[in-house]
Amino acid sequence: MSPRSASVNEELRRRSQARLLEATVELVGERGYEATTLGDIADRAGAARGLVSYYFPGKRQLFQTAVHRLMHTELARALEREPVPEGxxxxxxxxxxxxDAILGLARDRPRLMRTHMAGILAAEGFIQCAEQQRLAGLLREVVVRYGSEDPDEDYRLLRALLMGAVVAVLLPGAPMAPGRLRAELFHRYGLDWELGDPPGEEPPGGQI
Known part of the structure; x- marks a missing residue:
C-alpha cells in the first residue's frame, strides 16, 4: 500500500479536528463545561484521547476554538444565504x-454562549485561534461592505457591541430580550427592522 499524500493527511487532520470541535459544542451544550471531560469529547468524536491533546493544549483552548468555529459557520451561513441585494x-x-446570527446563538444556545463569555472574562482571557480569525475576517468584511472608512476600528466596535449584547441576553437574573437589543443595534447602524431575520413585524415599542 502506497503512503498517503500530504493533502490526504491534511484532510484527515481537518476532519478529526472538526469532529472534536463539534463534539465539544454538543457536550458542553448538554452537560455544561465542568461536567464535560476531554475523554468524553474524544469518545463522542470517535477519536483517541491522545488526539485531543495533540491538537489542543488544553480544555479551555478546545472549548473557545469550538465556539468560535460555531460562530464562524453560523455567520457564514447567514451571510451566504440567497438572495443578497446588490449595490x-x-x-x-x-x-x-x-x-441576527450572533444574537440568535445567544437566544438558542444560552448555556454554551454563557460559558464562552464567562471564559473570555476569566483569568485565561481571550484565546487567539484560526477559527477566531475566520470569524473576525467575516465581521470585518461585513463592515467593509456596510461602507466603513475605518474597517479595523469599526470591526472592533461591532465586536464589542455584539459581545455586550450577548452578555445582556444571558445575564443571570436580569436578562434583556434579544428583540430589544436588536432594535438598539439596528438603530445604532441605521438599519431597517425588516432586514436580516426579524423576530416580528415590528420592533419592540413600534419604531426603531
Whole structure:
C-alpha cells in the first residue's frame, strides 16, 4: 500500500479536528463545561484521547476554538444565504444578518454562549485561534461592505457591541430580550427592522 499524500493527511487532520470541535459544542451544550471531560469529547468524536491533546493544549483552548468555529459557520451561513441585494443595500442587509446570527446563538444556545463569555472574562482571557480569525475576517468584511472608512476600528466596535449584547441576553437574573437589543443595534447602524431575520413585524415599542 502506497503512503498517503500530504493533502490526504491534511484532510484527515481537518476532519478529526472538526469532529472534536463539534463534539465539544454538543457536550458542553448538554452537560455544561465542568461536567464535560476531554475523554468524553474524544469518545463522542470517535477519536483517541491522545488526539485531543495533540491538537489542543488544553480544555479551555478546545472549548473557545469550538465556539468560535460555531460562530464562524453560523455567520457564514447567514451571510451566504440567497438572495443578497446588490449595490448599497447589500452591506446593510449583511450587517443585519450578522447581528441576527450572533444574537440568535445567544437566544438558542444560552448555556454554551454563557460559558464562552464567562471564559473570555476569566483569568485565561481571550484565546487567539484560526477559527477566531475566520470569524473576525467575516465581521470585518461585513463592515467593509456596510461602507466603513475605518474597517479595523469599526470591526472592533461591532465586536464589542455584539459581545455586550450577548452578555445582556444571558445575564443571570436580569436578562434583556434579544428583540430589544436588536432594535438598539439596528438603530445604532441605521438599519431597517425588516432586514436580516426579524423576530416580528415590528420592533419592540413600534419604531426603531
Amino acid at each position: 448599497e443595500g447589500s452591506g446593510r442587509e449583511l450587517l443585519a444578518r450578522a447581528i
